[in-house]
Each structure stands twice: as C-alpha cells, then as structure tokens.
Amino acid sequence: MNRHVPPNLYFITKTKPGPFAILIRTLNRPLLSAVPVSRSRTISSSSENNNRSTLVGLSASLSSKSTTSESLVSSSHAAAAAASSDYDASSPKNINAMTSLVPLPRLLAAAAASDSRRRAGDSAVLSPFDGIPVVVKGNIALRHSTGFDAASAMLRVKTKDDTCPYDADCVSSLKSAGFIPIGHSNMDEFGMGSSTTHSCHGPTYNPDHFPGKNKTIGGSSGGSAAAVVAGLVPVALGTDTGGSVRLPAAYGGIPGFKPTYGRISRRGIVAYASSLDTVGILGSSVGCLRTIYDIIKVGKNDTVGDSTVTSSTWEQDDVPRLSQRKLWREVYHNGKIPRPTLGGLRVGAPAALSVVECPPCVRDAWKRSIRALAEVGGATIHPVLAPDGTDSPAPSLVRSCLAAYYVLACAEAASNLARYDGVQYGGNNGGQYEAVRTSEFGEEAICRILAGNAVLSAGMFHEQYGAACSIREELRRQFRAAFGAVDLIVCPTVLHPPHEIIEDDKNASDKTEALGRDIMTVPASLAGLPAVSVPVKIEMNGSKEDAEWESSGAKVCGIQIIGPALCDEMVLEAAEVLESWQNQSGK
Numbered sequence: 001m002n003r004h005v006p007p008n009l010y011f012i013t014k015t016k017p018g019p020f021a022i023l024i025r026t027l028n029r030p031l032l033s034a035v036p037v038s039r040s041r042t043i044s045s046s047s048e049n050n051n052r053s054t055l056v057g058l059s060a061s062l063s064s065k066s067t068t069s070e071s072l073v074s075s076s077h078a079a080a081a082a083a084s085s086d087y088d089a090s091s092p093k094n095i096n097a098m099t100s101l102v103p104l105p106r107l108l109a110a111a112a113a114s115d116s117r118r119r120a121g122d123s124a125v126l127s128p129f130d131g132i133p134v135v136v137k138g139n140i141a142l143r144h145s146t147g148f149d150a151a152s153a154m155l156r157v158k159t160k161d162d163t164c165p166y167d168a169d170c171v172s173s174l175k176s177a178g179f180i181p182i183g184h185s186n187m188d189e190f191g192m193g194s195s196t197t198h199s200c201h202g203p204t205y206n207p208d209h210f211p212g213k214n215k216t217i218g219g220s221s222g223g224s225a226a227a228v229v230a231g232l233v234p235v236a237l238g239t240d241t242g243g244s245v246r247l248p249a250a251y252g253g254i255p256g257f258k259p260t261y262g263r264i265s266r267r268g269i270v271a272y273a274s275s276l277d278t279v280g281i282l283g284s285s286v287g288c289l290r291t292i293y294d295i296i297k298v299g300k301n302d303t304v305g306d307s308t309v310t311s312s313t314w315e316q317d318d319v320p321r322l323s324q325r326k327l328w329r330e331v332y333h334n335g336k337i338p339r340p341t342l343g344g345l346r347v348g349a350p351a352a353l354s355v356v357e358c359p360p361c362v363r364d365a366w367k368r369s370i371r372a373l374a375e376v377g378g379a380t381i382h383p384v385l386a387p388d389g390t391d392s393p394a395p396s397l398v399r400s401c402l403a404a405y406y407v408l409a410c411a412e413a414a415s416n417l418a419r420y421d422g423v424q425y426g427g428n429n430g431g432q433y434e435a436v437r438t439s440e441f442g443e444e445a446i447c448r449i450l451a452g453n454a455v456l457s458a459g460m461f462h463e464q465y466g467a468a469c470s471i472r473e474e475l476r477r478q479f480r481a482a483f484g485a486v487d488l489i490v491c492p493t494v495l496h497p498p499h500e501i502i503e504d505d506k507n508a509s510d511k512t513e514a515l516g517r518d519i520m521t522v523p524a525s526l527a528g529l530p531a532v533s534v535p536v537k538i539e540m541n542g543s544k545e546d547a548e549w550e551s552s553g554a555k556v557c558g559i560q561i562i563g564p565a566l567c568d569e570m571v572l573e574a575a576e577v578l579e580s581w582q583n584q585s586g587k
Helices: 019-028 055-063 069-082 104-120 169-176 222-229 246-252 286-296 324-334 360-375 395-419 433-440 443-455 461-485 508-515 522-527 544-552 568-585
Strands: 098-101 133-137 180-185 235-240 256-258 278-283 346-348 488-492 531-537 556-562
Touching: 055 069, 055 286, 069 098, 069 104, 069 133, 069 180, 098 222, 104 180, 133 222, 169 180, 169 235, 169 286, 180 222, 222 235, 222 246, 222 278, 235 286, 246 256, 246 278, 246 531, 246 556, 256 286, 256 568, 278 286, 286 531, 286 568, 346 360, 360 488, 360 531, 360 544, 360 556, 360 568, 395 443, 395 461, 395 522, 443 461, 461 522, 488 568, 522 556, 531 568, 556 568
Parallel strands: 133 180, 133 235, 346 488
Antiparallel strands: 098 180, 235 278, 256 278, 256 531, 488 556, 531 556
C-alpha cells in the first residue's frame, strides 16, 4: 500500500498493460512526486512579443478611426489561416493553433456592420470593443463553424456544410458586445490533457519556439493560448477543468483566468467533467481578461438554460469595483484603466503548496510576487492558518487532490461521453457501438472512460468515487478556513517549463508525468475557486536544482493567485497589480 495515498483511494494495479493501467499507476504514485525533473525545456517572456495587441489599444484605434474592424478581421483571419491545421508529423508547417475558421465573407459582413455602427456615432456602438476579433476553443459552440468537435474524431464533421447551428451562451454574450469570433482553436480531445497533443487535428506548438524547437504550449486550451501568444487575436476563450487555461497561459507567458465555478454559463460547451468544467479566458493582458469576464459572466437578471448557474451564485458578490459602464467609459475615452490597488487585503502562501519539487528559481519568483503585492499594491502578508493554528489546507489533503481529481473527472467523463454511441450522437461505423467508440475516440479518451467506468462500478463506487467526493468537500471546507486568515492565496502555476513534443511517444513515464502537471492548479478547480495565472520573470542563481530551467533559457514562470468563491474581481485586481509591477520594473 502506498503510504502517500489514502487507503480508500488506492487502486488495484493488477490490470492488463495499456493506457488504463498507466493512469491507474499514476494515481498510486506519491502525488507530489508526480512531476519529476526531466528533459530541457524553454519558455519566453510575454513582454518580449510586441506584436500582441490589447483590447484597450485596439479599442482606441477603432475609436480614433486609425483602423477599421474590416482591417482587423481580415488580418486576423489571414494569420489564423496560416496557423490552421495542416498537420504533418514529419515536418510541421505551422503552430497548428486553429482547426476551423468561420467563412471570410461572413466575418467581413460582421466587420462591415461594426464599422457602420462606428460611423453612425458612439450611441450606435455595441461596446468600446465592437469589431474586435476573438477565438474560441473547439469545445465551445460557434455558429457557422465546422470546428465544434472538441478535437475528437467522434464529433468531427464529414463535410464543410456541417456547420454548428448555434452559439454557446458565452459566445452570444461576446457577439452582443460586438466581438467577432473568427474560428475554433485546437485542444486536447474533450479537454483531456495538458499538452494539446491528444487531438484528432495533431498537436499545437508553442509559438515562442516554432519553428526550431517543437515545444508544447500546454493544454487542454493550447490552441487558444497559442492564438494569443502568436498575436492572432488579443483574447481567446478556453475551458478549465483542472488547469486547462492556467497551464497553457503559464507555458505561453500570458495571463489566463479560471472564474468561480458557476459564474459563466456552460450552455453550449461539450461536457467533460460537469462539476469541474469552467469557461476560462486567455489574453494579452490582465485587463483583457477582466473585460471579457465582465461581458460573459452571468448577471443576476440573466436567464440561462444552464443548471450550473443558480441563485446560490449570487448569495454574495464581488468586492466593490468599477461598474462595467464606468470601466468601458474609461477605456473608450482615456484608452487605459486606472491603476489597481489592494488596500489592506491579506495575502499568503499555504505551506501545503510549498512542495519540495518547486525549483529555487520558481520559488524566488513566488516570493518576489508576494512582496510586490504588498509593496506595490498595498496588501499585507499573513500566514495561512486555520482558527486552531494548523496549516490550512492541510498538506496531507492537498497531496490527495490529484488522485481525487482524476477519480471525479474520469467518472464524469465516462458518464458524459456515453452518449456518443454512433446512433444518435457521434460518428458511425457500420452502426456497431463497440466499433464506433474504438475507432472514433482517441487513446487518452479511451483511457479515461475506462478509468471512469471502473470507479463507477458497484465494487469501487463507494471506495473510490465516494472517497474522492469526501476529499473535495473537505478541501472546500479547509479553503474556507484559510480565507478566514487571508484574502488571497499565491502559489506557482507550474513547476516545470514546457517540454518537447515527441510524436507517437508511448513512454509510460512521460504519460504519468503528464498526469501530474496539474498538481498546482487542481486544488482551485476541486474547490471551485477563481484563479488566475500571471507571467513573472525568473532569476537564476546557479543552483543545480534550477538546471532544467537554466539549460532551457527560461525567462518567466506562471504565478497563480487564488481567491474565495465569487471574489473573481478581487483576484483580477491582484493580477493587475502583479502585471503592473512586472511591466514597470521588469523584475
């Protein structure tokens, strides 16, 4: 019996070799050792890419008539087409960020309508951001696109006439503000992965290292991250189940935000793990994240067909903030947002997240980030303790999070993906259920479906699934206790830089390592808390523990800020302070 894993979450490993056995072995490993030091990797600073435009900058350009929506959309469409699926494992031709684009005539018609509204005057403009192009992940419904397939052959369209007939709620909100979604981005199949390699469209490559080094951008929202990193669009929508927005944001050196579970409607999202799935945002600045969040979050008076969003979502609200109208007025007339302050907010770092695998260069960036929130933002630093003086959340509980996450996510995936049977939903392979699911699902999806069905079986349900639910509830309780001592928790997003993509790599150690990349992001997902990743410069001191980062030439890492449920604006305020500190000091 593995002493690092609670007995009621210990899987029997006497299974036949294969992806299922690999996943089971991973869940049996010491959880905080699931991300071993491995081959050389690289990451680049977002501040070095001057091609990335912000929403504020584009809004000012449109307002001053120095550019037009038609020009922006045409440029984005051309760049996205050059970064679309043209996959060749032997010689990748592009970063493979996009899988499908809305037909250009439709996009130009929308852009022309936006330009017409601007010529008619401010009162006709839908928002300051009217006419700006955006990208959405392949599991988010986008009308007139053929890419609504969640990167799965099971859902991949057979003809170009098979376009999506409707928009997801979050996409409808963007369109209501005048944004123009140009297409779907690549992802891990159904959101199952952390590298955007498990896709029927092939892997997505990190733009900061392509061509030359075929580095991962992370996943599962890797295509959306790559689209922002490459400057195709200023913002993109993704989804975050266990870190699928924050991880690629960290690997790409851009901000990425996972809101509180339930603040954004999931209607129109292909379900993976329904109790964890959250629409997230990747952008060229934290201000971009805030703007999109303000637009797509569900308001008190909104009517949505989504059981995730209930009246309990509004039992408390954000800390006082600029109203959306005032924020837009500042952007529209001044081209900037007032500098944020944290006036007296308490920040801290739980001992449970100070894992031994964290290299010194990342730990140093972590400490400097906490000091910056205090010295620049006006926050105060406090220990993260429960009322009885113990660490909260408890280290032993955090060590169980990864196993609990995979139990819950796989169980829900097995249930959600059962509908794809080749009869009503999914592809068709002679009408044979087994043949359809064997040929149309990818290896990773099959692996997780098998694991999910196992934990839902009569012999394992209470021992595995029930135990995982108990761990999640206890984690939520202890996070609530922690937020009695501090207002914000700060920790690294990832412990290692992005790795090389090796085609058709079946190495079991690499697969188990991949399952552990979410170790720092899973706790916030299990607890349903808002969390944002912000790129922070790293500094090397010659330590041998930093060899992986130093040999890779890494320049930034992701620092994660986690807040109490429904305090999304407070989290974004802190992220803006951290970003402002980075931009002004370059530290």
